[in-house]
Amino acid sequence: MPPLARVARVDQILRPIHRWVWSDFDRRVRKLLAFAEVESDGGRDILRAAEVTPDSLLRRLYLEHAIDELHHGDLFRQRGAALLRTRSSRLKTLFNGTPLPGGHGLDDLSVQNEPDHRLLAFLHVAEKAAAGRFTIYRDLVNDDPQTRAIFEEILRDEVFHMNYTYTQLARVMPESYRRQVWRARGNRLWKRYLRVAAAIAGLLGATILTIMYFIVLPPFAWLAKRAQRREPVGWVPISRSGNDSPTGLY
């Protein structure tokens, strides 16, 4: 086991939820396939970073990193597909996926117009979180040696990514690399907060609309029905006043 993969306290607290997610076959498959997407997307973004960086050492490291992430995406995809083939019926989990964020967090990565020091700080924080989460996931899939072996392999890469990004950040920003890491952590927390806030806002909106539908609308529906009952059925003669034009339409 890589010695530097530390599990964040929040993930230790959330361990029962992680256990619940991984204990179900369908959720496990969905999670693996979701990881495949995140890892492949991250790999493509880091490949782009390798293209645009002016630093030749970083270009080589980004390239290796991108290849690793694309490989992780393939591993997760193949394992998810293999598990899926073992069960012919459709996935029928009511709850689609997991309430927890994915392992990597690379989906927040934005390469365009980002200087290397910011990208490195972001990658370091994301890789550190991934290493901690994959440590938990590896322990939670003890009943599935093949998936566990994939997490073992990926974990080694994530620890390497976590370390090289920190070393390179200290090289390109020797005076302020710690500040850059704190800033990246702050940004990550802020994005997480926005996601949670948006989810809560969506939930509140749906709840309030449902309450309105069942509590506010029924009296109006009842009044409308009562008014409808008082209306005579069929054509209704209207009284003609002397002001009506004989040729007017109305």
Ligand SMILES: [Fe+2]
């Ligand atoms: Fe990865």
Ligand SMILES: [Fe+2]
């Ligand atoms: Fe990684």
